[in-house]
Amino acid sequence: MHRTVSxxxxxxxxxxxxxxxxxxxxxxxxxxxxxSTQCIVERLVEEDKTTAIVGQLRNTTERENLIENFRGxxxxxxxxxxxxxxxxxxxxxxxxxxxxxxxxxxxLIPWKQYLLDNGFEWDRCYALARVSGPNTSTGYxxxxxxxxxxxxxxxxxxxxxxxxxxxxxxxxxxxxxISQVMPEGVxxxxxxxxxxxxxxLLWNHLMTPHWVDAPELTFGINFSLGGLxxxxxxxxxxxxxxxxxxxxxxxxxxxxxxxxxxxx
Numbered sequence: 001m002h003r004t005v006s007x008x009x010x011x012x013x014x015x016x017x018x019x020x021x022x023x024x025x026x027x028x029x030x031x032x033x034x035x036s037t038q039c040i041v042e043r044l045v046e047e048d049k050t051t052a053i054v055g056q057l058r059n060t061t062e063r064e065n066l067i068e069n070f071r072g073x074x075x076x077x078x079x080x081x082x083x084x085x086x087x088x089x090x091x092x093x094x095x096x097x098x099x100x101x102x103x104x105x106x107x108l109i110p111w112k113q114y115l116l117d118n119g120f121e122w123d124r125c126y127a128l129a130r131v132s133g134p135n136t137s138t139g140y141x142x143x144x145x146x147x148x149x150x151x152x153x154x155x156x157x158x159x160x161x162x163x164x165x166x167x168x169x170x171x172x173x174x175x176x177x178i179s180q181v182m183p184e185g186v187x188x189x190x191x192x193x194x195x196x197x198x199x200x201l202l203w204n205h206l207m208t209p210h211w212v213d214a215p216e217l218t219f220g221i222n223f224s225l226g227g228l229x230x231x232x233x234x235x236x237x238x239x240x241x242x243x244x245x246x247x248x249x250x251x252x253x254x255x256x257x258x259x260x261x262x263x264x
Contacts, residue, residue, distance in 0.1 A: 001162050001192050005203070008118055015146070015228075016235030018164050018208055022194065023148065023201040029114045030107040035099050037153050037219045038075050041131055043099050044085045045070050045078065049092065055084035055136035079217070082136050087129040090221065103127070111148075111223065112262050121259040123227025123250035130222060132156070132214035140182045140211045142173060144241065144249070146225040147204045151196040154218025158194040158202055160210040161186075170240050173207035180209070207237040226250040227258075 005011050006025030014021055034040070044050045045067075052067040070083055087093070091108065093100040112125060124145075132154075149158070161167050167183045167190075196202055204210060206228075227238070227250040234242070242248055255261065 018205045023203050030110040051086050054082050083133040085131040090127040119231045124254040124257045125225050126257045128222050132218045136214045138212045142207050146206045146228050148223040149202045150221040151200050152219050156196045157213040160192045162192045168209045
């Protein structure tokens with residue numbers, strides 16, 4: 001069940017299949033030298049736009065932004081707590097002398113150009129940063145976009161199902177997050193886990209049930225892709241989302257990051 005897609009031909013076959021896979025080789029047309037994870041943590045904990053949860057292992061109930069609980073804490077003190085930080089737009093810290101200087105030119109532009117060159121268009125495509133403290137978890141959930149998860153540093157266990165459709169049929173996949181709970185009766189053999197290490201990337205399909213455990217301090221980048229379509233075709237789960245809502249849910253969500261805007 002474990003797959004690594006390393007050619008564009010493979011990617012074009014697998015991008016909408018709902019079974020997650022690692023992405024490598026020619027499918028990753030970028031690289032970047034990030035500052036230390038400590039430097040990133042210290043910067044993000046004081047940023048106004050950073051949000052946080054405690055994220056203790058397998059806690060699936062947290063929704064409230066708890067960043068104020070962590071303000072002013074030293075790196076050493078943070079390492080004694082459970083925390084997960086999320087920063088919504090890496091490009092906001094892509095400025096001379098800032099922690100992500102050069103990210104747009106070295107990462108976002110090559111990635112978007114790769115997609116365009118291979119027949120893709122999208123309604124939104126942006127990068128957010130995540131830092132997970134030791135022994136934390138995202139909890140069980142489904143994302144409403146295709147996500148390319150770049151685990152820059154540290155180690156995570158990315159869990160899903162070997163048969164996602166068995167546990168979450170297409171009509172259930174659009175439920176609100178508060179209704180997204182781990183199904184009963186799941187056995188070890190039903191779970192598909194990727195142990196993701198330094199500088200590894202994983203493609204997580206839209207509406208795919210998953211949860212991510214961080215046994216140690218980790219830092220990563222998530223590329224969120226809404227309305228991704230190849231030669232004009234959405235993946236079947238996103239098409240179902242559009243049909244159920246009766247509209248394109250991405251129309252007013254970061255339109256400045258669309259493929260149309262990118263080509264201007």
